Amino acid sequence: MSYEFIALLMFSSMMVLLLTGKRVFGAIGFVAVLAALLLWGDGGAEVAFNAAMKLMKWYPLLTLPMFVYMGYMLSESGIAEDLYRMFHVWMGPLHGGLAIGTIGLMVVISAMNGLSVAGMAIGASIALPELLRRGYDKIMVTGVIQAGSSLGILIPPSVVLVLYGMIARQPVGQLWLAGVFPGLMMAGLFVLYIAIRCRLRPELGPALPEEERRQISRSEKLRLLQAGLVPLFIFLSMTGLFLLGFTSLVESSAVGAAAATLAALAKRRLTAKVMEETLRKTLGISCMFMWIILAALCFGAVFDGLGAVRAIETFFVDRLGLGPWQILILMQLSFILMGTFLDDTAMLVIVAPLYVPLVGALGFDLIWYGVLYTITCQMAYMTPPFGYNLFLMRAMAPPEVSLRDIYASVTPFVLIMALALALVMIYPQIALWLPQWHYAR
Numbered sequence: 001m002s003y004e005f006i007a008l009l010m011f012s013s014m015m016v017l018l019l020t021g022k023r024v025f026g027a028i029g030f031v032a033v034l035a036a037l038l039l040w041g042d043g044g045a046e047v048a049f050n051a052a053m054k055l056m057k058w059y060p061l062l063t064l065p066m067f068v069y070m071g072y073m074l075s076e077s078g079i080a081e082d083l084y085r086m087f088h089v090w091m092g093p094l095h096g097g098l099a100i101g102t103i104g105l106m107v108v109i110s111a112m113n114g115l116s117v118a119g120m121a122i123g124a125s126i127a128l129p130e131l132l133r134r135g136y137d138k139i140m141v142t143g144v145i146q147a148g149s150s151l152g153i154l155i156p157p158s159v160v161l162v163l164y165g166m167i168a169r170q171p172v173g174q175l176w177l178a179g180v181f182p183g184l185m186m187a188g189l190f191v192l193y194i195a196i197r198c199r200l201r202p203e204l205g206p207a208l209p210e211e212e213r214r215q216i217s218r219s220e221k222l223r224l225l226q227a228g229l230v231p232l233f234i235f236l237s238m239t240g241l242f243l244l245g246f247t248s249l250v251e252s253s254a255v256g257a258a259a260a261t262l263a264a265l266a267k268r269r270l271t272a273k274v275m276e277e278t279l280r281k282t283l284g285i286s287c288m289f290m291w292i293i294l295a296a297l298c299f300g301a302v303f304d305g306l307g308a309v310r311a312i313e314t315f316f317v318d319r320l321g322l323g324p325w326q327i328l329i330l331m332q333l334s335f336i337l338m339g340t341f342l343d344d345t346a347m348l349v350i351v352a353p354l355y356v357p358l359v360g361a362l363g364f365d366l367i368w369y370g371v372l373y374t375i376t377c378q379m380a381y382m383t384p385p386f387g388y389n390l391f392l393m394r395a396m397a398p399p400e401v402s403l404r405d406i407y408a409s410v411t412p413f414v415l416i417m418a419l420a421l422a423l424v425m426i427y428p429q430i431a432l433w434l435p436q437w438h439y440a441r
Helices: 003-019 024-056 059-076 079-091 097-113 116-133 138-153 159-168 172-200 210-215 218-243 249-266 272-306 308-319 324-338 344-361 366-381 388-396 403-409 411-426 429-440
Strands: none
Touching: 003 024, 003 272, 024 272, 059 159, 059 172, 059 218, 059 249, 059 272, 079 097, 079 116, 079 218, 097 116, 097 138, 097 172, 097 218, 116 138, 116 388, 138 159, 138 172, 138 366, 138 388, 138 403, 138 411, 159 172, 159 272, 159 344, 159 366, 172 249, 172 366, 172 411, 172 429, 218 249, 272 344, 324 344, 324 366, 344 366, 366 411, 366 429, 388 403, 403 411, 411 429
């Protein structure tokens, strides 16, 4: 049996197991270990063992539980609700102002947590009911929350970029810095779209009534501004120390976790229930991602041993005669297709052992490609019929928001993401300038 056929058999077996509903790490790890044992006998057991040791010795992985803890602490203690109230008061007088404020909320939540699920949960539970009550168009605001929550996997501290860095063997610090400008650019494009659309059709995003604005005193506005600046201060102090070189990446994550705990304590919200929920959710998320990384490393090691990456490169370049950019675009299209039925973690684990070495062999920058992959995942999250965010929104939205409304809401935002992806592909320095500038210093 040829090595190419073995690689194809492994890939197809893994896909079949995933379609049965098995856990991602279980399906991938099982196929990898079984293939290693069948190929190399008892010595194949060393593949999984070496992957586990590599994972345990990867020091930057400590940032994962720290940042997840920080996000959940700010969420469970109610500080995220204070932040939304601030955006509500200060942006309300504008047409579409509450929707623009929701994008601002999602950007800050992304900077606190790094998970799109957390942004979706906060947006659907806090922002969506208020937007609907204020008479905002349900299709537009549903799309706003889905698009805003997708920023969590691009704006640092992105957990997805941590996984990519581990699997692609790239520095997490550079990946996070590479995601800053593309993430802010995409958020800015969302805001511009909302502002223009609500300017042309004010009934889609009515401003706060004049009577209600008069009831909010200047002192109340300043108090809310102070409350909303707490998470912003935490983020700036954490990233500022890192950018100035006073702390390492892991130390910055510890600063963020400690600052979030102190903020909850200062607001007298650090109860036993808040701490228990924060620790329980942090432990669950962290363990899940560690198992997934372990399975991905094991699967990638077997693929490397088979020489599958070289075979795929030969197939695309020599047999099909495709150029580097054509191959890259085909890879991005395959991500969008897989994203209709898989989440970003599963996609990364399945195709990273194949795509990442191929991208490097084609001469592309792997830091830049990490940003492309993440933006494509954001698009895949919102692509019908089975986009991950579509069903999350259906589970969290009120009954008056139908699945048809949710499908209709995502089209303009997916097009905006496609525009952002094209801009980063055409102008790589949008992603690469900040990490190059910082590490050159």
